[in-house]
Amino acid sequence: xxxxxxxxxRIPFTKNLVATELLKIMSSKQTTLCVAADLTNSTDILNLAxxxxxxxxxxxxxxDIVDDFxxxxxxxxxxxxxxxxxxxxxxxxxxxxxxxxxLQYSKGVYKISSWAKLVTAHSLCGKGVLDAIKGAEGLENRxxxxxxxxxAAGNLIDEAYVKKTLKLAEEYPxxxxxxVSQNPLTNNPGLLQLTPGxxxxxxxxxxxxxxxxxxIIVLEKGADIAVVGRGITQSNQPAVAALNYxxxxxxxxxxxxxx
Ligand code: 6AU
Numbered sequence: 001x002x003x004x005x006x007x008x009x010r011i012p013f014t015k016n017l018v019a020t021e022l023l024k025i026m027s028s029k030q031t032t033l034c035v036a037a038d039l040t041n042s043t044d045i046l047n048l049a050x051x052x053x054x055x056x057x058x059x060x061x062x063x064d065i066v067d068d069f070x071x072x073x074x075x076x077x078x079x080x081x082x083x084x085x086x087x088x089x090x091x092x093x094x095x096x097x098x099x100x101x102x103l104q105y106s107k108g109v110y111k112i113s114s115w116a117k118l119v120t121a122h123s124l125c126g127k128g129v130l131d132a133i134k135g136a137e138g139l140e141n142r143x144x145x146x147x148x149x150x151x152a153a154g155n156l157i158d159e160a161y162v163k164k165t166l167k168l169a170e171e172y173p174x175x176x177x178x179x180v181s182q183n184p185l186t187n188n189p190g191l192l193q194l195t196p197g198x199x200x201x202x203x204x205x206x207x208x209x210x211x212x213x214x215x216i217i218v219l220e221k222g223a224d225i226a227v228v229g230r231g232i233t234q235s236n237q238p239a240v241a242a243l244n245y246x247x248x249x250x251x252x253x254x255x256x257x258x259x
Contacts (some may be wrong), residue, residue: 098131195225
């Protein structure tokens, strides 16, 4: 059972090298925290990465919201990620025909495939998206978190869509690192559950985002990795906030795997 196994014990079940790396980082740094660096200024992103770096397993970006984006952002970002041992994760949510995804993934200003080991993709468009990410130029080791559920109120995903998403994930074991979901959908110990919509003391925003507490998402909703954005980025002390989330999440994980 995935939920009762330690991250270390799950390593042999992974079929994707980024998933293996992620589990090793999570075990050694004792963190399941992924910070969503949803900031629009390059310097702010670098400062945040530096401050939360010691406490996270991955830094999730929306690179297309950066007002002053220049490829010069990527070198220091990679340097910070290497030094603090976390993975760069571009939340591009690919959803188009394969050929377009291939270009969006590897070309243009962002050249995502050259720096982000992890990306997100919607299952909506089917296999073409995954074949495109698999075959495009870029980093040798790459992994995809496939979106199976969303935290947005009123989203159109239904039970049948979730089932078909799980089936698609099982067809690409060497590419899929895990699922983005709000509930435990799989018992496969080789797949990681990434859960966004996490904040302490806040239930929603004014645009349909829905939050659960760190304890609830780990103990009741099955999260392995928790994505926290504004709960940390809007704090006066992001490093302190990140450490707090990290500790609460890790304690909840220890309680979950306790026999
Ligand atoms: O903590 P927040 O609400 O400030 O930020 C949540 C982050 C954002 C969203 O784009 C992302 O998590 N997200 C995702 C993904 C794939 O990460 C899926 C989802 O269902 N809900 C969600 O908020 O960067």
